[in-house]
Amino acid sequence: MLHSAPVRLCVVAFLAYCSYAICRTPLLPLLARELGADAPMVGFIVGASTLTGVLVKLPAGAWSDVLGRRPLLVLGAVVFAAMPFTYLGVASLGTLIVLRFVHGSATAIFGPVASASLSDLAPPDRRATWLSTYSTVQGAGQALGPVVAGYLIAAGRYDHAFMAAGLFAIVTPFIAARWPSTPVLRSAAAPAARFTLFNRGIADVCRQPLILMTSLAQAAQFVLHGTLNAFLPLFAHDMLGLRASQLGWLFALQTVTTLATRPVMGIVSDRLGRRGVIATGLTVCSGAVLLVSVATGVALLAMAILLYAIGVAVTTAATSAFITDLSRRAQYGAAHGVFGTIYDVGDALGPIAAGVIVASFGYARMFQVMAAVALLVTATFYVSARTKADSMTQFDD
Secondary structure, three states, X not given: OOOHHHHHHHHHHHHHHHHHHHOOOOHHHXXXXXXXOOHHHHHHHXXXXXXXXXXXXXXXXXXXXXXXXHHHHHHHHHHHHHHHHHOOOOOOHHHHHHHHHHHHHHHHHHHHHHXXXXXXXXOHHHHHHHHHXXXXXXXXXXXXXXXXXXXXXXXXXXXXXXXXXXXXXXXXXXXHOOOOXXXXXXXXXXXXXXXXXXXXXXXHHHOOHHHHHHHHHHHHHHHHHHHHHHHHHHHHHHHHOOOHHHHHHHHHHHHHHHHHHHHHHHHHHHHHOOHHHHHHHHHHHHHHHHHHHOOOOHHHHHHHHHHHHHHHHHHHHHHHHHHHHOOOHHHHHHHHHHHHHHHHHHHHHHHHHHHHHHHHHOHHHHHHHXXXXXXXXXXXXXXXXXXXXXXXXXXXX
16 A cells, blocks of 8 residues: 555544544443443434435445545544534533434545445455454544543543544544545436436445345444443453553453554455454454453453454454455445344434343443353354355446
């Protein structure tokens, strides 16, 4: 990834996702509880931003196929830059929920369009390597975010954390505006023609069963992701007595481990194929969450987080590239929009379902149930993907 455009996109992703992470973990569960949220409400608040992704990712990706990538990249960056400042002085759960819904549109717009933008440029035999490198840089921002948040909220000053988040992202729209313009088809000049192409792209993608199955597999990993984001801070604080700064370091440990592993796994996925890598990563993630459920100290919890981070790297190194493999070039945005929408359903439902289970059965049983669900989806994906693979078409043009 020596081209200047992908490098600029990586810079935007680092700054934007660092900003987003500051506003989410471990700040958000702690702030929500301070404002009076119970466990199910904490889960809903953490999942609220992801529910926006369910609604926005698919049209954002599909419209980028029709209108070009740059307008959507800039729009997502603007939301990243503006939203942290709107949290200043938040004093009610209702306001916090509304802000989380709006803030979620940043990743919902930017995420699938960035993946499609890189897929436009990446050589077919290096897709996973390029996308994994981008995800590594994005993840570096996500790793820094919880550390910054942990220290800034240690004294109870949430406003300092939100200000820092805004400052991290404030230059991203200007950098995103330098993405090269994408040629737009003349046939799409009229609004009616644009809507036709928009709808056709979505319909064609949804007729690819393996795209849907791969998206479901990624959704299973995001069920675990959303669950850990919402309840690992509370579990570690309530059951193990960890401080806010320690929570920040734990989440940073997770992301840094994923960063160190993901580029290598991207190369492995390019050379060995996608399906086995995806199934292996999901199995590791599930085992790690089971280990969290029996953790009684910081050492065992850190070990579980390390294992989970490796599983995430293995899974995500292959899924996004597999989606591109299975898509036509003119529909990369729609394909990644469908992919992102489905896995966002998992990311949103994870903390919501987990909150209900915690309220009834406690943390340990909740982690065990969520891990079992992910394992079931993993087995279904692996068996079904092997059956359907021979009938599916992979596109390199």
